[in-house]
Amino acid sequence: MRALFVSLSLVTLVACSEPTGVRAVPLGVSWLEWPAEVLANERFDVRTSGYLPACGSRFVPAYHADLSGVTLEPFAVVREPPPCVNVASASALEGIVQSMFDESIRVVTVGLGADTVRTYEMRATTYTSGGVGTRTFGDIVVRPDSVQNRRLNAAGRASAARDQAGCLRIYPVARVFSTSYPIENPPDTTSDWAAFVQGYLYEPATAVCGEAVVFHLVARN
Numbered sequence: 001m002r003a004l005f006v007s008l009s010l011v012t013l014v015a016c017s018e019p020t021g022v023r024a025v026p027l028g029v030s031w032l033e034w035p036a037e038v039l040a041n042e043r044f045d046v047r048t049s050g051y052l053p054a055c056g057s058r059f060v061p062a063y064h065a066d067l068s069g070v071t072l073e074p075f076a077v078v079r080e081p082p083p084c085v086n087v088a089s090a091s092a093l094e095g096i097v098q099s100m101f102d103e104s105i106r107v108v109t110v111g112l113g114a115d116t117v118r119t120y121e122m123r124a125t126t127y128t129s130g131g132v133g134t135r136t137f138g139d140i141v142v143r144p145d146s147v148q149n150r151r152l153n154a155a156g157r158a159s160a161a162r163d164q165a166g167c168l169r170i171y172p173v174a175r176v177f178s179t180s181y182p183i184e185n186p187p188d189t190t191s192d193w194a195a196f197v198q199g200y201l202y203e204p205a206t207a208v209c210g211e212a213v214v215f216h217l218v219a220r221n
Helices: 002-017 092-097
Strands: 022-026 029-035 037-039 043-051 058-060 063-066 069-072 075-079 100-108 118-128 131-143 152-162 168-172 193-202 214-220
Touching (some): 029 118, 029 131, 043 069, 063 100, 069 100, 131 152
Parallel strands (some): 069 118
Antiparallel strands (some): 022 075, 029 043, 029 152, 058 075, 063 069, 118 131, 152 193, 193 214
């Protein structure tokens, strides 16, 4: 509950202290990467990616943790009107880059009981047809003694396409610089598709498509 208090305090601080013309806007997370296992009462980082509502927005991390899991609730501080660059200028790329976020949120597992090994949900705010809602991206194991699985879980909206070498790669939505990972276990022979996927990142004994880190697909919706 301590983390929940911090999250709400941040929102209140923005609402009360920012000058007129600035407001807090909830963000929809498109992609998450987080440790498969962590120790109880320790910090860990969750990589979050998504879109900012306007160029010049400032990303603010926020989350809360309780006995059901961790919910990431980042928001943006937005100036109105937004200070967008002229698309005809040489610095137009700055406006494009600032329209996305690719940030880490430091999470503390205080509030997640782990006298024994426990599994909790990893959730995040995401865009829905009705606005911003909450979606479960996967789970995380909290241990009282030692971490045994050091893989990174990964989930979110992504597209898949074959590169020039014929390797099927997954492209997480809203990741800066078009980050992609080879898919270790392609689900079928389809060359191009888009979906909400769940899986994990790890280093196989043998490189896949010439890369040391690959994505293992667990579910595709």
